[in-house]
Amino acid sequence: MKELAAIPEEVKVRGTVVDTFLSAFGPYKARGTRILARIFGTDELGTGEEDLYPLHLYLKAMGDIQTQFGRDFMQRIGSYIFDKAVFPPGIESLVQAMEVINTAYYMNHTEAEGKIGGYHWERTGDRSGVMTIDCPYPCAFDLGVLASIAARFEPGARVTHDDSKDCRHSGAERCAYKVEW
Numbered sequence: 637m638k639e640l641a642a643i644p645e646e647v648k649v650r651g652t653v654v655d656t657f658l659s660a661f662g663p664y665k666a667r668g669t670r671i672l673a674r675i676f677g678t679d680e681l682g683t684g685e686e687d688l689y690p691l692h693l694y695l696k697a698m699g700d701i702q703t704q705f706g707r708d709f710m711q712r713i714g715s716y717i718f719d720k721a722v723f724p725p726g727i728e729s730l731v732q733a734m735e736v737i738n739t740a741y742y743m744n745h746t747e748a749e750g751k752i753g754g755y756h757w758e759r760t761g762d763r764s765g766v767m768t769i770d771c772p773y774p775c776a777f778d779l780g781v782l783a784s785i786a787a788r789f790e791p792g793a794r795v796t797h798d799d800s801k802d803c804r805h806s807g808a809e810r811c812a813y814k815v816e817w
Contacts, residue, residue, distance in 0.1 A: 637752070637753040637810075640695050643751065645692055647691040647748045648690060648691060648748075649690075650685050651683040651684045652685055652720050653720070654681060654683055654694065655683035656719075656721060657698070657713050660713040660716060671700070675693050685722060695772055701713075707805075710774045712780060714773075714782075715783065715784040718784055722744050723740040724740060729789055730790045730817055733785045733786075733788075733789055734765060735757055737785070752771055753770035753771035753772065754769075754770065756768045763817050764815065765814075766814055766815065768811070769810060769813070774804075779795065782813050783795040786815055793817040794817070795816075796814050797813055798811075798812040
């Protein structure tokens with residue numbers, strides 16, 4: 637699935653994921669709130685699990701922000717996911733975290749089964765693996781997600797985009813990220 641691909645309108649994203657977007661703005665959180673509120677057509681934003689927003693509109697906001705502020709800022713947004721979004725309990729290692737990212741992805745979206753791609757982990761060695769992602773989120777966002785999760789469990793971990801493969805940012809259907817620790 638290409639970066640920022642069209643998504644059926646019934647697919648929703650939880651407010652906890654929206655909160656990651658806002659957290660990246662730091663002291664300028666009000667600016668991020670205004671951007672999202674305008675795109676969502678609301679005066680107030682909820683950032684709880686029960687708050688739901690159309691994913692296609694959230695992706696539009698992400699596209700606008702990536703165009704305005706660049707891929708580094710998009711990576712920063714992704715770095716807040718593990719702190720803000722819903723994840724299964726009991727994760728104690730980098731491998732466990734990588735194995736459940738797809739589960740967490742679907743926990744944070746509704747009406748999404750079979751419509752939004754996913755995160756596909758493959759262990760390639762004792763201290764390495766590859767995450768292949770075919771979801772509509774920006775490539776840079778996913779790099780931030782993976783790097784922050786890996787660093788939480790293995791401070792010396794390294795996550796790199798596999799540039800020998802195609803990239804969603806360039807119109808491909810999937811990206812691959814090497815994870816080493």
